[in-house]
Amino acid sequence: MKPTIRLYDAVGTGVILTCQSGVMVSNQTGGTACLQPEVEGVYVPLRNDYSAQDFRFSSPELELSAYFEGPKHRGAGAISGLDSEDAEFIDDILSRHGLNESISVDREKLGDSHEAWVHVVVKADESHDEDLAQFTGFGPYPRHGILTWANSD
Known part of the structure; x- marks a missing residue:
């Protein structure tokens, strides 16, 4: 049995880069x-960012949670899989947050994706500036990953 990290109390959006980490x-x-x-x-x-000055949290998680709690999915988790409309919406969020050059929804794995567990294609390091990138050196690209955030339950 491998060691396990559970993100149940994590706040904000992140990506799990699939690799042999142990x-x-x-x-x-x-x-x-x-x-x-x-x-x-x-x-x-x-x-993910928090401003202590005005007590404001900003994260793609806010938009993602609102979408999956909204009229289409109503907090039911989309456990039967996502569709192309969901994928486009998520990709738009990634684009608005400057992540579209490195991450996109994996259209081949929509049926295996659901709320807070979306299969993605990691296309490149997170930034062209190695000193500022959140992740670098995980190539060869493309590689698989999971976009995840706090569950709406």
């Missing part, structure tokens, strides 16, 4: 279904 990473996902998938890899938080 560590399993898990999160509670799927809305009210409360699934607990896991994958071997490393977890990297992405685009």
Whole structure:
């Protein structure tokens, strides 16, 4: 049995870069279904910020949670898989947060994706500036990953 990191109390959005790390990473996902998938890899938080001055949290998680709690999925977790409309919405969020050059929804794995556990293609290092990138050196690219955030349950 490999060591496991559970992201159940993590706040914000991140990507699990799948690789042979010797560590399993898990999160509670799927809305009210409360699934607990896991994958071997490393977890990297992405685009989460907190301003202590005005007590403001900003993260792609806010938009993702609102979408999956909204009229289409109603917090049920999309456990039957995502569709192309969901993928486009998620890719738009990634683009607005400057992540579209390095991460996109894996259209071949929509059926295996659900709320807070979205299969993605990692296309490149997170930034062209190695000193500022959240992750570098995980090539060869493209590689698989999981976009994850706090479950809506």
